[in-house]
Amino acid sequence: MQAVFLDTTSLDREDLDRGPLEASATDWSFFDETPADAVPERIREAEVVISNKVPLDAEAIRGAPNLRLICIAATGTNNVDLEAARQRGVAVTNVVGYATPAVVQHVFGLVLALTTRLQDYTAAVAAGRWSQSPHFCLLDFPIAELAGRTLGVVGHGELGGNVARVAEAFGMQVRVAQLPGRPERPGRIPLNELLPDVDVLTLHCPLTPETENLIGRAELERLPDDALLINTARGGIVDEPALAEALREGRLGGAGVDVLTREPPPADHVLLAPDIPNLIVTPHVAWATRAARQRMVEELAANIGAFQRGEERNRVV
Numbered sequence: 001m002q003a004v005f006l007d008t009t010s011l012d013r014e015d016l017d018r019g020p021l022e023a024s025a026t027d028w029s030f031f032d033e034t035p036a037d038a039v040p041e042r043i044r045e046a047e048v049v050i051s052n053k054v055p056l057d058a059e060a061i062r063g064a065p066n067l068r069l070i071c072i073a074a075t076g077t078n079n080v081d082l083e084a085a086r087q088r089g090v091a092v093t094n095v096v097g098y099a100t101p102a103v104v105q106h107v108f109g110l111v112l113a114l115t116t117r118l119q120d121y122t123a124a125v126a127a128g129r130w131s132q133s134p135h136f137c138l139l140d141f142p143i144a145e146l147a148g149r150t151l152g153v154v155g156h157g158e159l160g161g162n163v164a165r166v167a168e169a170f171g172m173q174v175r176v177a178q179l180p181g182r183p184e185r186p187g188r189i190p191l192n193e194l195l196p197d198v199d200v201l202t203l204h205c206p207l208t209p210e211t212e213n214l215i216g217r218a219e220l221e222r223l224p225d226d227a228l229l230i231n232t233a234r235g236g237i238v239d240e241p242a243l244a245e246a247l248r249e250g251r252l253g254g255a256g257v258d259v260l261t262r263e264p265p266p267a268d269h270v271l272l273a274p275d276i277p278n279l280i281v282t283p284h285v286a287w288a289t290r291a292a293r294q295r296m297v298e299e300l301a302a303n304i305g306a307f308q309r310g311e312e313r314n315r316v317v
Helices: 036-043 058-062 082-088 100-115 118-126 158-169 191-197 217-222 240-248 290-308
Strands: 002-005 027-030 048-051 069-072 091-093 150-154 173-178 200-203 228-231 254-257 279-281
Touching (some): 036 058, 048 290, 058 082, 082 091, 091 290, 100 118, 100 158, 100 200, 100 254, 100 279, 100 290, 150 158, 150 191, 158 200, 173 191, 191 217, 217 240, 240 254
Parallel strands (some): 002 048, 069 091, 150 173, 150 200, 228 254, 254 279
16 A cells, blocks of 8 residues: 655654554655645555645545545644545545643643743843842732633533643633534533633634634623633634734733644744734644654554554544
């Protein structure tokens, strides 16, 4: 079986054991990166294609006559034209649950850094303000506690559910939003009703037509002025110019963002401006612990093995 991995270095920086993956097919081609114009040639003879973030559109899928299986090296599926794959009879799999511990700890890393004003105090110490203080401590930036505060979860699946459990260990109250376009479920609260009552809003839903710009200017205005917004899901779920505006105007307490609409972002991206207060931007690494990436390798191998045995595993098409 001829297999191609289009963007290997987005997963493996020579610190993982590829053995399980290499054993899952007889003929492998591993490419560090694949620009869009090289996709058709690289997958033309392939039976199995793995892509983390390289787009596979209808034209590329149609141009690969031997293609039988697309393995997405991620949970999100928006980089593959699923309908084109379905029409061609090409199976598509993703990977779920592999990065749960990593994402959960990253969410609370962002929450705690913002709540304790970690960056502000670190900068103040580096600037010499502690050394110049008349007291034993600095109290220049207000510090909040998580206990007794309310966490709003948008997307209460594998990731959102585990974030909620850790929040409860901190003594937080958890409220879960009703996602648009989904059947109503007991205990879920319409988003517009939820927003005014949360101290931290964390996003864990997929990017779909229903969730694109789900958190826009109107939704940000409904949040309390001291609320925090955490997005480790997908960049397009948040209206990024509106978020920058809300932070600059002091209408939001802070934001932690691990994902942007365009990745990698241009240097002049609206959320990379240096004058935005109380904003932490990390480069889409919430998932990226070594343990999580190794689990990804093993899950990709398991998906390929299941397909070869005629079994359905993590199938999205």
